[in-house]
Each structure stands twice: as structure tokens, then as C-alpha cells.
Amino acid sequence: MLELRNLVKAYEGKPLLRDITFTVAEGETVCLLGASGSGKSTILKMIAGLDFPESGHILFNGIDLAQTPPHLRDFGLVFQDYGLFPHLNVFDNVAFGLKIRNLPTDKIQQRVAALLEQVNLTGFEKRKVTDLSGGEQQRIALARALAPQPRLLMFDEPLGALDRALKEDLLNELRGILHKTNIPAIYVTHDQEEAFAIADRILVLHEGVIIRDGTPDELWRDPQSAVVAKFLGVGNVIGGEVIAENEVKTEFGTFSLTCKHKHGIGKKVSVLLNAKENGGDEIQLTVEDVLFKRDQFEVKGRGGLIIHMKDAPKVGEVITVRVQVQCLA
Amino acid sequence: MRRKKILRAFASPWVSRSLLWILTLLFLLSFFFYPLAKILNLTFNFSTLANLENLLVAYHSLLFTFYQATLSTILTFILGIPSAILFSRFNFRGKSILRALTAVPFMLPTVVVAAAFNALIGQRGLFFPLSSFLSTTFHFPLSTDFILHPSPFILILTAHVFYNTTIIIRIVGNALSRLDPKLEQSARVLGADSFQAWRRIILPLLRPSLLAAALLVFMFDFTSFGVILLLGGSQFATLEVEIYIRALKLPNLNLAALLSVIQLAFTLIFSVLYTRIISQVNTQTAPRFSAAKPAKTIKEKIFVVSLCLLLSAFFLLPLLSLPIRSVTRLEADRGQREEIQYGFTTDYYEELFINRRGSLFYVPPIQAAANSLEYAGVTVLLSLALGYPAAYALAKPTRLEKFLDPFIMLPLGASAVMLGLGFILSFGRALASPFFVPIAHSLIALPFVIRTLQPALASIPERLRQAAATLGASPFRVWQTVDFPILSRATLSAATFAFTVSLGEFGATLLITRPEYPTIPIAIQRFLSQPGGLNYGQAMAMATVLMVLTTLAILIIEKLRLSDSGEF
Numbered sequence: 004m005l006e007l008r009n010l011v012k013a014y015e016g017k018p019l020l021r022d023i024t025f026t027v028a029e030g031e032t033v034c035l036l037g038a039s040g041s042g043k044s045t046i047l048k049m050i051a052g053l054d055f056p057e058s059g060h061i062l063f064n065g066i067d068l069a070q071t072p073p074h075l076r077d078f079g080l081v082f083q084d085y086g087l088f089p090h091l092n093v094f095d096n097v098a099f100g101l102k103i104r105n106l107p108t109d110k111i112q113q114r115v116a117a118l119l120e121q122v123n124l125t126g127f128e129k130r131k132v133t134d135l136s137g138g139e140q141q142r143i144a145l146a147r148a149l150a151p152q153p154r155l156l157m158f159d160e161p162l163g164a165l166d167r168a169l170k171e172d173l174l175n176e177l178r179g180i181l182h183k184t185n186i187p188a189i190y191v192t193h194d195q196e197e198a199f200a201i202a203d204r205i206l207v208l209h210e211g212v213i214i215r216d217g218t219p220d221e222l223w224r225d226p227q228s229a230v231v232a233k234f235l236g237v238g239n240v241i242g243g244e245v246i247a248e249n250e251v252k253t254e255f256g257t258f259s260l261t262c263k264h265k266h267g268i269g270k271k272v273s274v275l276l277n278a279k280e281n282g283g284d285e286i287q288l289t290v291e292d293v294l295f296k297r298d299q300f301e302v303k304g305r306g307g308l309i310i311h312m313k314d315a316p317k318v319g320e321v322i323t324v325r326v327q328v329q330c331l332a
Numbered sequence: 333m334r335r336k337k338i339l340r341a342f343a344s345p346w347v348s349r350s351l352l353w354i355l356t357l358l359f360l361l362s363f364f365f366y367p368l369a370k371i372l373n374l375t376f377n378f379s380t381l382a383n384l385e386n387l388l389v390a391y392h393s394l395l396f397t398f399y400q401a402t403l404s405t406i407l408t409f410i411l412g413i414p415s416a417i418l419f420s421r422f423n424f425r426g427k428s429i430l431r432a433l434t435a436v437p438f439m440l441p442t443v444v445v446a447a448a449f450n451a452l453i454g455q456r457g458l459f460f461p462l463s464s465f466l467s468t469t470f471h472f473p474l475s476t477d478f479i480l481h482p483s484p485f486i487l488i489l490t491a492h493v494f495y496n497t498t499i500i501i502r503i504v505g506n507a508l509s510r511l512d513p514k515l516e517q518s519a520r521v522l523g524a525d526s527f528q529a530w531r532r533i534i535l536p537l538l539r540p541s542l543l544a545a546a547l548l549v550f551m552f553d554f555t556s557f558g559v560i561l562l563l564g565g566s567q568f569a570t571l572e573v574e575i576y577i578r579a580l581k582l583p584n585l586n587l588a589a590l591l592s593v594i595q596l597a598f599t600l601i602f603s604v605l606y607t608r609i610i611s612q613v614n615t616q617t618a619p620r621f622s623a624a625k626p627a628k629t630i631k632e633k634i635f636v637v638s639l640c641l642l643l644s645a646f647f648l649l650p651l652l653s654l655p656i657r658s659v660t661r662l663e664a665d666r667g668q669r670e671e672i673q674y675g676f677t678t679d680y681y682e683e684l685f686i687n688r689r690g691s692l693f694y695v696p697p698i699q700a701a702a703n704s705l706e707y708a709g710v711t712v713l714l715s716l717a718l719g720y721p722a723a724y725a726l727a728k729p730t731r732l733e734k735f736l737d738p739f740i741m742l743p744l745g746a747s748a749v750m751l752g753l754g755f756i757l758s759f760g761r762a763l764a765s766p767f768f769v770p771i772a773h774s775l776i777a778l779p780f781v782i783r784t785l786q787p788a789l790a791s792i793p794e795r796l797r798q799a800a801a802t803l804g805a806s807p808f809r810v811w812q813t814v815d816f817p818i819l820s821r822a823t824l825s826a827a828t829f830a831f832t833v834s835l836g837e838f839g840a841t842l843l844i845t846r847p848e849y850p851t852i853p854i855a856i857q858r859f860l861s862q863p864g865g866l867n868y869g870q871a872m873a874m875a876t877v878l879m880v881l882t883t884l885a886i887l888i889i890e891k892l893r894l895s896d897s898g899e900f
Contacts, residue, residue, distance in 0.1 A: 048517075051517070051520075051521050052520075052521075053517050053520065053521070055628075072520075072525070073517075073520040073521055074520050074521070074522075074523045074524055074525045074528075075523075076521070077523075078521060079521065079522075080517070080518065080521045082514050082518070084512075084514065086512065086514035086515055086517070086518040087518075088515060088518070088519075088533055088537075089515075089537070090536045090537055099519070099522050099524075099532075100522035100523050103522060103523040103524050103528060104523055147518075147522065148521075148522075150522075151522060151523060
């Protein structure tokens with residue numbers, strides 16, 4: 004449905020997006036994950052027609068959108084700080100896109116009522132948007148974006164300003180609505196937990212290019228690069244040196260591992276080190292700190308290594324841990 | 333024993349606080365409220381109000397004042413709104429210079445602005461030969477005449493636009509740049525084209541700022557005096573001009589008093605409305621967004637370039653033509669009516685230093701500059717001496733001070749001509765003393781001085797003083813390191829303000845000064861009202877001197893204000 008081809012964009016003379024290519028299929032929720040300032044929002048603005056790439060193409064159903072102004076694209080966009088119209092009440096905000104399309108009044112009223120029900124805010128029609136809580140405002144913003152039945156929905160860090168509990172509730176609601184309406188969606192965030200919670204597919208944006216594209220499960224199991232592993236918080240990313248074929252030396256010991264990269268001897272590499280119940284290698288670790296984390300303990304060891312354990316060791320104790328090591332190149 | 337008692341009385345906050353006020357209040361009572369009472373007394377008596385002719389004159393001048401102010405405001409918006417969009421939405425080279433240029437007229441004395449427009453497109457202006465050349469050679473009189481040799485009324489309206497465009501750029505432009513760009517973007521994505529987004533989202537959100545700007549511009553046009561008198565003459569009888577005429581030319585003090593009460597009433601209504609609206613503007617000004625971008629599309633580029641050119645021409649040409657005209661011989665100065673001579677001349681400046689028999693003055697005209705500087709100096713001292721204690725009291729206001737505050741600001745609502753009229757009614761013959769001029773100027777400058785000093789005094793946090801003291805600073809060191817750096821800038825800024833106000837003051841001075849003590853603005857007005865190229869040239873030379881002096885003062889104020897943002 005939506006296709007981005009080789010988008011290039013500079014910001015204040017510096018290259019921001021170097022080569023952005025991806026597609027979004029029908030009914031799919033794609034999450035664009037990247038640090039703040041990485042250009043995620045700019046990608047959304049270009050899709051919406053509010054900003055323009057220096058080169059590259061944006062296509063929808065195979066049609067290039069370069070000549071289509073934003074108001075004729077039929078896309079929905081939800082901002083982090085909602086972008087609700089402060090001089091209009093809840094009803095007029097949600098109805099805005101419908102009134103612009105000159106729908107009959109009774110149709111508009113029905114649709115707005117249905118949408119408010121969908122976001123659990125039935126009866127809020129006459130309220131001032133400035134009197135609503137953050138979560139309520141974001142629901143109204145969602146209802147407003149859904150109202151004209153857009154061909155694509157875009158979310159720019161929509162839950163960034165909300166607290167954790169509310170975030171989880173809204174994420175669940177949002178996932179339900181997106182599945183039900185089957186509208187393709189692009190969800191931009193810098194929070195990997197949000198990304199894992201909502202996405203069918205995650206794209207990791209780093210230094211102007213998409214360095215990883217896969218399902219949450221694929222990314223978690225095989226991050227493939229140090230940047231992705233660090234960004235997702237998958238495990239311990241440590242440096243090492245290849246000393247023989249399939250043999251890497253690190254400050255925690257020498258490990259043997261198979262790797263498809265076929266590194267030469269002497270090459271510096273990054274490896275991912277995770278605790279494992281059975282198999283793998285054994286290392287000795289001096290415990291420096293122990294933190295209680297819900298159903299397990301986070302053990303911080305020498306060299307900053309972090310291991311999760313069921314039973315808490317004592318600080319200063321030397322423990323034996325089984326670990327699995329993966330090459331990240 | 334007794335001394336102790338007195339000392340204790342002084343230490344009691346109420347007494348020491350009222351001591352702060354007493355001088356300022358006495359000054360206002362004798363030079364503002366007493367004259368005001370005289371005016372009110374003269375207005376509300378039978379012979380004034382029962383005189384049908386009085387009421388008719390008042391009605392007509394009120395009507396004309398509204399008419400010209402409405403027209404001026406509309407024209408100001410026609411230039412101001414695109415300019416506000418230009419400065420809030422676009423970045424381009426020289427933006428800050430152009431923006432500063434549009435703000436210059438607002439701070440210039442009315443006589444300078446009037447003289448500048450005269451120098452450009454007046455009867456003896458630089459463009460006059462060009463327009464007569466065009467009309468005689470090409471027989472194309474109508475269109476060129478309209479621009480190059482406009483009627484006095486158009487000249488007045490243009491000068492008002494020149495003056496007040498900066499208000500719209502500031503108020504509406506700031507509101508526009510504070511508007512969250514996501515609102516417009518949301519509207520666009522929801523299906524509104526850019527016209528609909530403006531009509532349904534941006535304009536409704538700008539409404540308070542638009543109203544506030546309109547009201548302020550209208551208020552300035554409503555009370556405009558110097559520009560109208562100098563560019564139009566007394567046939568353009570606005571309330572202000574009519575007060576002047578009835579006070580001096582065709583004396584009818586009852587009518588003058590009635591007119592100034594009408595004027596004051598309207599000014600007060602406008603001020604109250606403005607205060608209400610501007611408070612709504614302030615509630616919307618939460619975060620600041622950088623919506624300004626370089627022009628991208630061809631349409632945007634054409635808009636930016638053409639508006640920049642128009643604004644530079646509109647604001648630069650009058651300001652440049654004044655000094656140019658002051659050194660240009662443009663016509664037959666001595667009787668040769670037919671041939672127009674061009675050329676460089678310093679005659680006009682030299683003539684300022686000569687005391688000619690039968691000239692307008694009993695002294696060399698340059699004496700006016702000396703008088704002006706002297707008055708300005710006294711005004712600075714007087715307004716600072718009166719303003720400091722009041723500002724100090726207002727910095728941490730008690731209930732008494734909150735009650736008194738509007739009374740201190742009231743002179744702002746009275747027009748300068750009205751102050752002059754009040755002086756005439758109250759002090760009559762005593763006005764022969766030149767000391768009344770700086771008193772009137774101080775009355776006008778005092779609200780500004782207090783409003784400049786008060787926030788500076790209030791901004792010195794007690795904690796800073798305490799911190800300095802606990803670090804071992806003596807009281808003097810505390811004052812030197814904490815109070816002085818903040819206060820010295822505010823004081824210098826207030827002093828410069830008072831200086832410029834006095835230097836450019838026209839309305840009140842015109843009514844109360846004696847012919848032998850002219851100030852620069854009065855001299856300019858007298859030169860302009862006389863025939864002859866030499867008189868005209870001297871007016872230009874005088875106005876140039878005043879412009880240079882004021883510009884220097886403005887530069888000083890701007891330098892001092894760089895760090896803190898200025899609001900109206």
C-alpha cells in the first residue's frame with residue numbers, strides 16, 4: 004500500500020535521512036523506532052505532505068504522492084501533544100474532518116458518537132478540550148484522526164507525554180482499534196517497550212538509514228548489530244577480538260561461537276552476551292550490586308555485565324554463570 | 333525620648349511607605365489632577381453643554397476622528413498582516429534589520445515623521461519635481477499624482493500606517509509565531525486546504541491578538557496630533573486638533589475642555605478594552621515554536637521578496653529623504669518661480685545659527701536645540717527623582733499601592749494637548765516661566781519611567797542579597813554587586829526614555845511654551861507653517877537634527893534592553 008523509495012532529507016545543511024526505503028502493507032502496524040532527533044517525525048511529515056524530501060518517492064497504491072497536497076491525501080496523523088484545536092469543543096474537534104468533507108449533519112453526529120464510544124469517551128461532546136486530562140486528549144486526537152476514515156494512520160510518539168500505567172491501557176485500546184479497523188498504521192517512538200507492544204513489524208532508524216526491519220520476535224532473538232541490541236536492551240553488548248576461527252576473546256573470557264560473517268583473525272567485533280539456563284559457556288563473575296526487579300534479581304557484575312537471576316547472590320561473592328554468546332559484527 | 337518616638341514612627345512600614353509616595357502624589361495632584369479638575373469643571377457647566385454650536389463642533393470632530401482613525405487602522409492592517417506573516421513564518425537574510433527598521437518610526441517624534449513625509453512627497457518634497465515632470469511630459473497626471481503628490485489626507489493616513497505597522501508585526505506576529513504549527517498541520521491532514529485552515533483554525537485563534545492590535549492602532553490614530561496638524565493643517569479637525577484650535581487660535585476654552593473630556597473618555601474606554609483583550613492574548617502564549625522557515629515554493633519566494641522590497645522602500649525612503657532634503661536646494665529660493673534648481677547646499681544648517689531680523693524667532697533658531705536639550709535634562713532629573721520612590725514602593729506593592737497604581741498611570745490616558753490645556757486653565761499667566769515645559773514633559777514621561785524601574789526593582793531577589801551577605805559581603809558590597817548592576821541599566825534606560833519623550837514632545841509644548849523659548853519640534857512646526865524655500869529647508873535641517881538625536885537615544889535603549897524582551 005504505502006511505499007517509500009530512497010528518501011533523502013537534510014536538516015539545516017546536515018544530512019538527516021540518507022536513504023529511507025520501506026513499505027507498509029494493508030492492515031499492518033509498522034513501528035519506526037529511533038533515538039530522538041533521528042528524523043522519525045520528519046518521515047511522517049513527508050508522508051503526510053507537510054514536508055518534502057530532497058529526493059526519493061512516496062507512493063500509495065502505486066501512485067506517486069509528490070503532487071498531492073496534504074488535504075487530499077486522506078491520511079490521519081496523531082501528535083505527541085495531541086494538536087487539538089483549543090477553540091473548539093470535543094465534538095467540533097472530532098467532527099472537523101467530516102465537516103470539511105461536507106457530510107450531512109446527522110451523519111456527522113452519528114459518526115462522532117460512534118467514535119467517542121470507541122475511545123470510551125461517550126458523552127464528552129460538549130466538553131472543552133483544554134479541560135481534559137492528557138489521556139482523554141489523546142483519545143480525542145485518535146477519534147479525530149479516525150473520523151474521516153483515513154487510508155493510513157500515523158502516530159508521532161503519541162504516548163510520550165503520558166505516565167506508564169495510562170500508556171499501557173492506551174496501547175491496548177489502540178491495538179484493538181487498529182486490528183478492528185484494519186487501517187495500515189505507522190507508529191513512531193523511541194521507546195522499545197511501546198514498539199514491542201504495538202508493532203507487527205519494527206523498523207530501526209539509525210543515522211539516516213533503516214538498519215533493521217523485522218517482527219518484534221525476530222529482532223529480539225537476533226538483533227544482528229550492536230546498535231540494535233543496545234537500543235532494544237536485548238542483553239550485554241561487549242567488545243572482543245577474533246583470535247582464531249570461531250573464537251573470540253573478551254574481558255570475560257574466550258568463547259567459541261559460530262558466525263556467518265567469517266571475520267579474519269585480529270578483527271575487533273561486538274558480541275552479545277546473555278545468561279542461559281543450560282548449555283553455553285561458563286564464566287566467573289564478581290557481584291557488585293543486586294537489584295530487586297519484580298520476579299527476579301538484576302545482578303550487576305564486574306565490568307558492567309548485567310545478569311538476571313532467580314535467587315539473589317551476595318555483593319562481593321564470585322558466582323558461576325552460564326552464558327550464550329552471539330556475534331553482532 | 334521624643335526623638336526615639338519619631339524614629340520609631342518612621343520605622344513603622346506605613347509611615348515610611350507613604351513618605352515614598354508623598355512627592356510623586358503631590359506632583360501628580362498639582363500638575364495633573366488639579367488641571368484635570370479645572371477641565372471637568374469647565375466642561376460640566378451649563379454654558380458649555382447648553383451651547384448647541386459647541387455640541388455640533390464636538391460631534392463633527394468626533395465623527396472625523398473616528399473616520400480617519402478607522403481608515404488608518406484598516407490601511408495599517410493591509411500592510412501589517414502580510415508583514416506579520418512575513419516575520420513570523422519566514423527566515424531570510426536581513427530579517428532582524430528589516431524588523432528593526434519597521435520599529436524605528438514608532439519611536440520617532442511625530443514632527444520628525446511628519447517632516448520626513450513632507451520631505452518625500454510633500455509640496456516641496458523630493459518627489460515633487462518628478463511628479464510635475466511626469467504629468468507635464470507624459471500627460472499622465474492621475475495615477476502618478478496619487479502616489480507622488482498625494483492629498484494631505486492621504487499623507488496623514490500614510491504617516492499613520494508608517495507609525496503603527498510595527499504594532500501589528502509585534503502583537504499579531506508574536507501570536508502567529510507562538511501558535512503551535514501542529515494545529516495547522518492537523519487541520520491540513522484532516523482535509524482542510526490552506527485557506528480553510530486559516531479560516532477555521534488560525535484566524536479564530538488569533539482573534540484576541542488581532543483585536544488587541546486593532547484597538548491599540550486605533551487608539552494611537554485616534555489621539556494622533558502632530559502628524560495631522562503638520563501634514564494636514566487645521567482644516568483636518570480631529571478632536572486633538574480642535575482642542576488646539578479652541579485653546580489658542582479661536583479661543584473657546586469651554587469647548588476645548590468639552591472636547592478633551594470626550595477624548596479622555598474614549599481613551600479610557602479603549603484602554604480598559606485593551607487591557608481585557610490583552611489578558612486573553614497572554615493566556616495563549618505558553619511555549620514558543622520556531623515556525624519560521626526559509627521560503628521554498630515559488631509563490632512563497634515571490635511573497636517574501638516583494639514584501640521585503642516594499643517594506644524597505646516604505647520605511648527607508650521617508651527616513652532617508654529627510655536628511656537628503658535638508659542638504660538639497662530644490663527650487664528657486666529667491667523669487668525665480670519658473671526654473672527649478674537642484675544642488676547640494678549647507679545653507680539651511682548655516683541659517684539655523686543666524687539671528688535674522690524679522691525672522692520667526694527673537695533668537696538664532698539653533699537656540700531651540702539648546703532649549704530642547706535643557707528641558708530634556710530637567711525632565712530626566714525630575715522624572716527619575718519622582719519615579720524612583722514610586723517604583724520602589726510599587727515593586728512590592730501593598731494594598732494601598734495597588735489602589736494607587738492606576739492613578740499614577742492615568743496621565744498616559746490624557747493626551748498631550750489636554751495636558752497643555754489643563755496648564756493653561758490652571759496656571760494662566762504663570763506659564764511665562766519656562767519651567768512648566770519640563771514639568772509637562774515629566775508628567776508624560778513618569779509612567780514610562782516607573783514602568784521601566786519597577787520590574788527591575790522587583791526582579792532583585794531577596795535571596796541574592798542574602799546569599800551575598802552570608803558569603804561575607806558588607807551592606808555596601810551587597811548593594812554594589814547585586815542591586816547596582818541591575819538598577820544601573822534600568823535607570824539609564826528610563827533616563828533615555830524620559831530624554832526622548834521630552835525631546836520629541838509636541839502637543840503640550842505647543843500649547844504652553846512662550847515664543848521666545850521654542851523647542852526643536854516647535855521650531856519645525858513654525859518653519860513648516862511659513863512660506864518660502866529657506867524656511868522649509870530649515871525645518872528639514874531641524875528635523876534631521878532631532879532625528880539623529882532620537883536615533884542615538886533609541887540605540888542606547890535597544891542596547892540596554894537586548895537581554896530582556898520588550899512588550900508594549
